[in-house]
Amino acid sequence: MPQYFAIIGHKGNPIYEAEFSIQQGNQKNLGFSQELKEMNPFILHASLDIIDDLQWQAVPSNSQYTNDNSSGSGSNFSISSTGGFLRSKNVNNTDNCYLGKVDHFYGLAITAYISYGGMKFVMIHGTSTSGGSNSTNTVVIDDNACRSFYQEIHELYIKTLMNPFYKTGDPISSPVFDSRVRSLARKYLNK
Amino acid sequence: MNTFTYEHYMNLLFHLDYCKENVIPEISRRILLHAISPVITVTSTPDLDQHISEVYNVDSLYMMLRYFGGCVSDRDQVNEHTNSTATKHVETISDQNTVVNTNMSDLEKVEPSNISNATSHLAVSSNTRQRRNRSRSNSLFQRDPTQSQYIRFTKPLADILNTRDTNDMLFDYHSLEIFLENYLKMIEKQTTDKTPDRLLKKSLYHTFFSLAISSTTSLSPYESFNHPIVSLIALDISKGQTYEHGRDLLINFKNLHRTVENFPVFINTNDILPVFLLCFDPTSPEQIEQCEALSKQFKKQLFVETVSLPLWIPQNESTIQVKLHQPVMSSLDEMIYFTQQEDNTELPLKLLDSIYDILDELVHDLLLPFMHRKISFWEESVMQPRRSLFHGSKWMKKFISKNTHQQNNTLVKDANGNMYFASSSTEFLLRKLADWSMMTSSFKNAYNTYESLSHELENYPKYMATCLEWEAITLLMGAQSIVTVKMIKNDIVPLLDNALDTYDMSSMRVQKRDGTVQATEPFRSYETRCMILASELFLSLSDTWTSTPYAIEYLELILSECKLGPCSQIMIWERLSDCYSLRLDPRIKHKVENDSNRKNKLKLQRNEEKKNDETSNNDNKKVFEHEENSNYDLVAQGLTRKRKAAFFRLLAAKKWADQKQWRQVAWCLNDVEDEYAHLALATRKNLMLYRLKEDLTDHELKQPETA
Known part of the structure; x- marks a missing residue:
């Protein structure tokens, strides 16, 4: 299944974008349809509303946002049990930058991760059929892999921040950053 | 100018002077009462x-x-x-x-x-x-629409x-679509891209809504x-x-x-x-x-x-x-x-x-x-005897319902082979009692009657479904000021879902019997009515933060399940955008309103400034930028769905463009302009917004040639 990933700055502008498509056995690229390609940044922008909402909630009450992925337990938490980005005082789990599935749009699922500096890492997960906007098959997200992907991207991002030539909020144009992100995507998302 | 009335709003296309007025959120209740x-x-x-x-x-x-x-x-x-x-x-x-x-x-x-x-x-x-x-008095501004x-x-x-x-x-989807197309042509003729569209669009939706429900x-x-x-x-x-x-x-x-x-x-x-x-x-x-x-x-x-x-x-x-x-x-x-x-x-x-x-x-x-005479007569002759028999006790009801199950012959077959309750049957009289109570705005009475009737109709899904639907609607109409989250969750939504399931069940039965998809259309029309009505009534509640998700859910269901024509569907897409823009946390409602007023003022000021002095100095610019990015938005962060609203409006614009309704495209793009103004997304050539803007200018350039 294809993904569209973006790092969104404080003013809602994307500072980095990438689309990952799958390479299947017959070497056929299955990316997003042209229609969705034109729409993806707007879909992400729309879901920022919900990310903002979750960010400021101590305990998200709306079950709509919880992740239904029930594979395994323990570290595989769902948001409702841990509190949002602002930690609940009863939960000691510090690893809650990952918000899980925050939104959906006609078969596409949207996951998000917030850095401590308030940058938003957001990703649209398309269906393997990469159908149009009316496709109703919802994507199943592997939370563990997704979280690991985001965490490594976070690390990469912090390394970029440490670059004296980089100013926070500017678009990241480094090809090294891009190739690392893509290899992480291959590692975690399109196994 | 005279006061803005209900009729002005509903026929706003013919009263364009009133385009900048505001309309009360309870308007859908009035339309329903009219319908x-x-x-x-x-x-x-x-x-x-x-x-x-x-x-x-x-x-x-x-x-x-x-x-x-x-x-x-x-x-x-x-x-x-x-x-x-x-x-x-x-x-x-x-x-x-x-x-x-x-x-x-x-x-x-x-x-x-x-x-x-x-x-x-x-x-x-x-x-x-x-x-x-x-x-x-002006029915639009009456506190009590009833x-x-x-x-x-x-x-x-x-x-x-x-x-x-x-x-x-x-109602028939096809006629509704033809009406919409004609109406859109009239709009195209009588307005320009610069006409204030906010109220006009609402009015258009409500005209569409009123035709679907009545x-x-x-x-x-x-x-x-x-x-x-x-x-x-x-x-x-x-x-x-x-x-x-x-x-x-x-x-x-x-x-x-x-x-x-x-x-x-x-x-x-x-x-x-x-x-x-x-x-x-x-x-x-x-x-x-x-x-x-x-x-x-x-x-x-x-x-x-x-x-x-x-x-x-x-x-x-x-x-x-x-x-x-x-x-x-x-x-x-x-x-x-x-x-x-x-x-x-x-x-x-x-x-x-x-x-x-x-x-x-x-x-x-x-x-x-x-x-009133008829209502009290039916109340005494049909409703009362039941009430006194039941006395509210469940075990008594068991006996009664057993008896009624045996009376299957109350249905009468008409010349086309359809089975209906006759006008003199108790069930239909009760239904009439409830409907007339609803018409005379005695919602409590109507609710009680629908409620007691729904127990009788378990074997007649077609009748049952509309009965459940109106039971929920009486709650939304009658208890408007006291509808709470709990009430929505425990009473209203289960009733509506039950009604929708029952409509589904009856349409499946018909499809099985007749073997054609066309046979299910009548039920689809009821189903659509039910969802469109419920969503509008949810939007008319005062706490829009809790009620809009339900409205959105039903509208999305209409889009996925009902075979509406393309223009009708876009109307629903636009309504989805309205729903999202109405989703405001009550705590920041006034702040957001003030903020939008402030932004509008700033915009006007800036336009004037531009007119006065094309080469205005940079200091002024900085002041405006600072004003715009002040802390107002921070308060509302996460408590609004403006970006969602803008996205759905943009989607609607795209769909209008597919239908060649360029006036609507222009209005939708005007609406989203503010939201995307500060983003790079607006100017990127490979994205939807830029492409739509280009298509629109292409069309406008072609227009004078064809004329």
Whole structure:
């Protein structure tokens, strides 16, 4: 299944974008349809509303946002049990930058991760059929892999921040950053 | 300018001066009350129709009276005149008074014996005028919408029955689509890209909404909202029509079930109040006298009430003519017909006043008392016996429900092989009791009746579904101010979901029986009505933060399940955007409103600044930027869904562009402009927004060439 990933700055502008498509056995690229390609940044922008909402909630009450992925337990938490980005005082789990599935749009699922500096890492997960906007098959997200992907991207991002030539909020144009992100995507998302 | 009224809002396309007004969120409740308001059929004789078409150039009495449907106390057709010549109005009123006075003095001079008649006639009119003054207020701004009395007119019952489809459709997606296309063409003609579109779009949606939830021509066997309640039988006194004519017409009406082939079993002419309408010439004392005598005779011998309409008012060049507007609600076919051609019906102002006077009389003295009488009769004869048997105990109900299960023969088969409850069956009487209570705005009563009826209808899913639907709607209508999250979750949503499931079940049953997908369409129309109605009522609740997700859910369900035409679907997409923009946390509601006002002001200021000085210095720019990015947004962060709203509006724009509705595209793009203004997304050439803007400019460039 294809993904569209973006790092969104404080003013809602994307500072980095990438689309990952799958390479299947017959070497056929299955990316997003042209229609969705034109729409993806707007879909992400729309879901920022919900990310903002979750960010400021101590305990998200709306079950709509919880992740239904029930594979395994323990570290595989769902948001409702841990509190949002602002930690609940009863939960000691510090690893809650990952918000899980925050939104959906006609078969596409949207996951998000917030850095401590308030940058938003957001990703649209398309269906393997990469159908149009009316496709109703919802994507199943592997939370563990997704979280690991985001965490490594976070690390990469912090390394970029440490670059004296980089100013926070500017678009990241480094090809090294891009190739690392893509290899992480291959590692975690399109196994 | 005059005050903004309900009619102005619903026909906003024809009152573009009001485009910048605001409308109350409860508007959908008013529209619903109008959509289920009592239906009055108008029967007249061919002579009278011909006379009317000669004098007023209107095809028939029905075609004339249909303009007067709506909120009677608003007198919106008269407003049409006062709006255009607000200053002249005072003169016309005094003019009118003098006409009445001279009429009276003429009468006194001509025939002293007529004095009592004339005074009694005038006394009646002054009474109605008094009452009118008391109740006359703008229905849009009334705190309690239930105070307004709406009515709808329709064709004679025989005509409706003859043209009736046998498939029990509530409305037909295709006609709705044609209407929308025609209406959009009218919008395209009468507006520009710069016309303020916010209210106009809402009005367009509500026109669409009102057509989907109401009909004056389809007689549903499962509910009685569209069944006529009053039958006006008109006689032309000036053409010498007498008691015998009236009597024959009444007999014809009462015998409809014998004379009309396939008369539906669920209609009972005894539950329709016949009222005679005598059309006379107010300047002729003989005719006034004749009216008095006839009304006495009708009452004494036929037990039927009469209203008299001074229809044949002498006209000359100085008579003020008022151009009438289309009624707010009408049958879909009529709406389509009138969107296709110019309508230039004009009637004298004096006649409009008289018609509103007799409608006032008809509604308050005859229609409402009749409904209340029937309601209390059914309450006593059908509802009470059940209540006293049940006594609220469950184990008693078991026995009763067992008994009712055995009575499967209450369903009657009609000529087309459909099984319906007969009009005299307890179930249908209860349904009528509930519907009429709803129409007279006694929601508590209606809820109780629907609730008790729903237990009886478990074996009849078609009836059950609409019963559950209206049970939920009574809750939303009646308990509007006290609807809480808990109530929505525990009462309203389960009822609605149950109703939708039952509609689904009945459509599947039909599909199994008939083997065709077409057979399920009637239920789909009910289902669509249910969802569109529920979502609108959710949006009219005061706490939009909790209620909008439900509205969104139902609208999305319509999009995925109902086979609406492309324009109708885009209307729903736009409504989704409205839903998201209404999703505001109550804590920051005022702040966001202030903020948007502030931003608008800044925008205006900046535009002026631009005009004044093209090369304005950078300092000013910085001030504006700082103002715009101040902490206002921080407070609202996460508590609004503005970005979602903008995205759905953009989607709608794309879909409008696919349909070549360029005016709508332009408006949608105007709406999203602010939201995307500061983002790079707006200017990226490979994205939707830029492409749409390009398509729009291409179209605009082509436009003058084709013109």
